[in-house]
Amino acid sequence: MEIVRREMEKKVYLETYGCQMNVYDSELVLSILGKEGYSQVGKAEDADLILVNTCSIRANAEQRVMGRLGYFKSLKKKDGHIVVGVLGCMAERLKEKLLEHPAVDLVAGPDSYRDLPKLISALSEGGSRINTILSHTETYADISPARMNDGGVSGFISIMRGCNNICSYCIVPYVRGSERSSDAGSVVREARRMFEKGYREVNLLGQNVDSYIWEDNATGSKVDFADLLEMVAGVDPKLRVRFSTSHPKDISDKLIYAMAAHPNICKHIHLPVQSGSDAVLERMNRHYTREKYLERIAKIREVMPGCGITTDVIVGFCGETEEDFQETLSLFREVGYDWAFMFAYSQRPNTKAARHFKDDVPPEEKERRLQAIIDLQSELSLESNRKCIGKTFEVLVEGPSKRSKAELTGRTSQNRVCVFPAEGRKAGDYVDVMVETCTPATLIGKILNLK
Ligand code: 5AD
Numbered sequence: 544m545e546i547v548r549r550e551m552e553k554k555v556y557l558e559t560y561g562c563q564m565n566v567y568d569s570e571l572v573l574s575i576l577g578k579e580g581y582s583q584v585g586k587a588e589d590a591d592l593i594l595v596n597t598c599s600i601r602a603n604a605e606q607r608v609m610g611r612l613g614y615f616k617s618l619k620k621k622d623g624h625i626v627v628g629v630l631g632c633m634a635e636r637l638k639e640k641l642l643e644h645p646a647v648d649l650v651a652g653p654d655s656y657r658d659l660p661k662l663i664s665a666l667s668e669g670g671s672r673i674n675t676i677l678s679h680t681e682t683y684a685d686i687s688p689a690r691m692n693d694g695g696v697s698g699f700i701s702i703m704r705g706c707n708n709i710c711s712y713c714i715v716p717y718v719r720g721s722e723r724s725s726d727a728g729s730v731v732r733e734a735r736r737m738f739e740k741g742y743r744e745v746n747l748l749g750q751n752v753d754s755y756i757w758e759d760n761a762t763g764s765k766v767d768f769a770d771l772l773e774m775v776a777g778v779d780p781k782l783r784v785r786f787s788t789s790h791p792k793d794i795s796d797k798l799i800y801a802m803a804a805h806p807n808i809c810k811h812i813h814l815p816v817q818s819g820s821d822a823v824l825e826r827m828n829r830h831y832t833r834e835k836y837l838e839r840i841a842k843i844r845e846v847m848p849g850c851g852i853t854t855d856v857i858v859g860f861c862g863e864t865e866e867d868f869q870e871t872l873s874l875f876r877e878v879g880y881d882w883a884f885m886f887a888y889s890q891r892p893n894t895k896a897a898r899h900f901k902d903d904v905p906p907e908e909k910e911r912r913l914q915a916i917i918d919l920q921s922e923l924s925l926e927s928n929r930k931c932i933g934k935t936f937e938v939l940v941e942g943p944s945k946r947s948k949a950e951l952t953g954r955t956s957q958n959r960v961c962v963f964p965a966e967g968r969k970a971g972d973y974v975d976v977m978v979e980t981c982t983p984a985t986l987i988g989k990i991l992n993l994k
Pocket residue numbers: 600601712713714815817855856857886887888889890891
């Protein structure tokens with residue numbers, strides 16, 4: 544009987560590309576499939592169902608997935624019963640075209656994961672193998688994600704889906720649909736559930752968290768992002784709260800003061816600048832100027848001295864001149880970012896930029912600019928970390944370091960990664976670490992006392 548039962552168990556392998564939102568969505572998918580009797584396996588070769596949750600943000604993200612589909616095709620050749628599905632942003636962008644790929648059996652966009660069991664059974668029973676309908680209301684608020692690292696320390700909660708900002712370079716609004724916020728009560732309940740399961744950090748996710756808004760039907764009262772952040776911070780002082788991503792045009796003083804008021808709201812803001820040139824920002828449709836951006840940075844630093852500030856930037860956008868690029872470099876020096884995600888512009892089909900502007904910076908020049916800003920940021924990161932030497936920070940331990948089991952790794956409130964001798968401490972502990980030395984990416988120190 545045992546053998547029969549085991550053979551009946553369905554196994555899913557899920558590979559995730561792209562942003563944190565996709566990691567979260569993969570947890571939702573595993574939860575939905577878990578209810579259908581699927582258990583997760585760590586290798587594609589062991590699975591009955593192979594799913595790829597995909598990203599469309601840059602052309603190379605899509606190329607990587609296409610490469611994987613080629614490999615899954617070879618697995619299907621060996622074992623005809625394997626089913627392969629494409630989920631997420633590429634599914635939404637390419638729709639039926641993906642079904643023409645010899646590896647692909649089913650396609651599900653970001654708002655149709657509830658439909659997955661039906662799409663899977665359609666393969667044997669007939670019916671549609673694709674759902675890419677975008678929703679104005681789907682938030683999956685009632686589904687508790689199957690946490691990939693159950694027993695983990697840090698996890699994500701999606702507080703909104705979609706995006707209403709039409710940045711001219713960006714595919715997100717087209718593949719993720721329009722903006723909708725999750726029920727504030729369900730966000731707080733999920734945070735509490737995670738804390739009770741041992742989590743010590745939640746990361747609230749949205750494409751633009753500053754435009755979060757939830758209206759309580761019973762009372763008519765409105766909850767904005769600053770209110771929500773305070774509600775989640777109220778779950779327990781030992782639960783750290785982080786969030787991303789903020790938009791420079793929307794980040795409010797109210798939010799900055801709410802962060803300052805709660806020790807367990809981490810002192811880190813990810814504020815994508817995209818460019819330091821007003822002319823480029825205008826073409827990007829970002830709705831702020833360099834001056835306005837710097838004013839927001841000044842406000843953050845006035846209210847929270849030492850707050851970690853990180854950013855995203857795109858080099859080589861349509862029409863970006865050398866002078867425009869120099870303005871981005873000078874803005875980086877002026878702000879002195881702690882860390883940055885840096886990208887060369889990649890034209891995405893049907894975006895505003897693709898329709899209205901010429902992708903006229905040659906690829907070699909994009910690469911040169913990218914390398915120049917990476918070099919600069921590396922200096923700035925080292926400088927920022929050097930300032931921490933000799934100081935003590937509260938660190939939430941995440942687990943053993945990559946290098947050695949005798950060492951632990953964790954983050955400071957400002958989101959700096961810290962490595963130190965374990966001394967018997969474990970994941971989920973808060974420790975005070977005195978920083979002794981550093982690299983651009985890591986602080987290295989020792990524990991002073993256990994909390
Ligand atoms: N090309 C390059 N980078 C992009 N990003 C978004 N769209 C593009 C694109 N077409 C970057 C932005 C964004 C981050 C998530 O990815 O910097 O903030």
